[in-house]
Amino acid sequence: MTHPTARVPIAILISGRGTNMVALVQAALDGRLSADVRVVLSNRPDAPGLAHAAQMGIPTAVLSHRDFPDRESFDAALADALDSRGVQVVALAGFMRVLTPTFLRRFPHRVVNIHPALLPAFPGMHAQRQALDYGVKIAGCTVHLVDDGTDTGPILAQGTVEVRDDDDEASLAARILAVENRLYPDTLQALLTGRIQVSGRRTVRSIGDGSC
Ligand code: GAR
Numbered sequence: 001m002t003h004p005t006a007r008v009p010i011a012i013l014i015s016g017r018g019t020n021m022v023a024l025v026q027a028a029l030d031g032r033l034s035a036d037v038r039v040v041l042s043n044r045p046d047a048p049g050l051a052h053a054a055q056m057g058i059p060t061a062v063l064s065h066r067d068f069p070d071r072e073s074f075d076a077a078l079a080d081a082l083d084s085r086g087v088q089v090v091a092l093a094g095f096m097r098v099l100t101p102t103f104l105r106r107f108p109h110r111v112v113n114i115h116p117a118l119l120p121a122f123p124g125m126h127a128q129r130q131a132l133d134y135g136v137k138i139a140g141c142t143v144h145l146v147d148d149g150t151d152t153g154p155i156l157a158q159g160t161v162e163v164r165d166d167d168d169e170a171s172l173a174a175r176i177l178a179v180e181n182r183l184y185p186d187t188l189q190a191l192l193t194g195r196i197q198v199s200g201r202r203t204v205r206s207i208g209d210g211s212c
Contacts, residue, residue: 007036008192011087013078013095014042018049019177020093020114020184025056027185034192038085041078043097059085065097075103082107091188092146101148109198111146112191114184116176118142118158123151128173132163139163139172141180143187145198154201157187 007028012021021040027033040053041061050060063081068074074097082090083106092113104111117127119142122134131139140160147153159179163172190196195206 007034008089009038009086010035010089010091010188010192011038011082011085012040012053012091012093014040014047014049014093015044015096016047016049016094018047018052018093019181021049022052022056023181024091024093024185024188025053025058027189029056033185033189035089035188038087039082041081043074043095049094071098071100072102075100079103079106089188089192091184093184098150099146104146104148109145112156112188113144113146113151113153114180115142115144115151116173116180117151118160119144119151119155126169128176129169132167132169132172137163139176141176141183143184154198154203156191156196156203157183157205159183 012024014021024033025037028035028037037058039059039061040050041063042050043063043065045062045064050062053060061081063078065074068077088110090107090111092111099111115123115127117123117131118140122130128139138160140158142155143157144151144155145153161175161179190205197204
């Protein structure tokens with residue numbers, strides 16, 4: 001996506017506690033992620049992740065969807081807010097809003113999401129509960145590009161966990177989350193440094209850290 005050593009201006013969008021956001025910010029601060037985190041933005045003013053971002057020295061912003069009459073006007077304002085900060089890549093990290101083409105057209109192939117299931121199984125809400133209810137033995141998470149559908153964009157990476165007989169939704173979600181927190185920075189780094197090539201639905205990841 002860019003020269004391996006350049007730092008890409010990114011935004012991280014959250015709605016809640018923000019462990020994936022913290023993992024991305026920490027990777028950027030440690031130099032494992034070639035990103036300049038311009039803003040952590042939440043659509044919910046009470047998102048606990050906002051305080052974590054501020055503690056890490058990252059600018060924060062709130063854009064409440066409740067202040068807008070419809071999805072299109074919220075998405076247009078959201079894109080304007082990110083554009084004004086020079087953002088080039090958008091990382092969704094527990095951002096619980098479906099983005100419309102109004103937003104996605106402004107950041108074509110530059111919006112990434114993490115979802116707590118092995119897509120295309122169990123898209124949408126309560127993915128871990130869906131997996132348990134279905135009775136799968138292997139669960140996991142997916143990092144993917146965002147397209148017009150719900151959790152349907154090209155898959156960049158997946159991580160797996162075994163489902164235990166005594167798992168409940170909380171225990172399974174916690175083990176998947178630990179994998180998410182490792183997989184997301186690693187995958188975003190590969191994307192930002194041009195080590196993931198996207199061709200239609202297929203994505204190919206090259207070997208090497210791309211930094212020399
Ligand atoms: C994560 O499990 C993430 O995969 C999920 O929300 C959680 C956010 O946790 N996202 C979705 O379900 C999106 N469809 P976090 O706020 O601690 O990163």
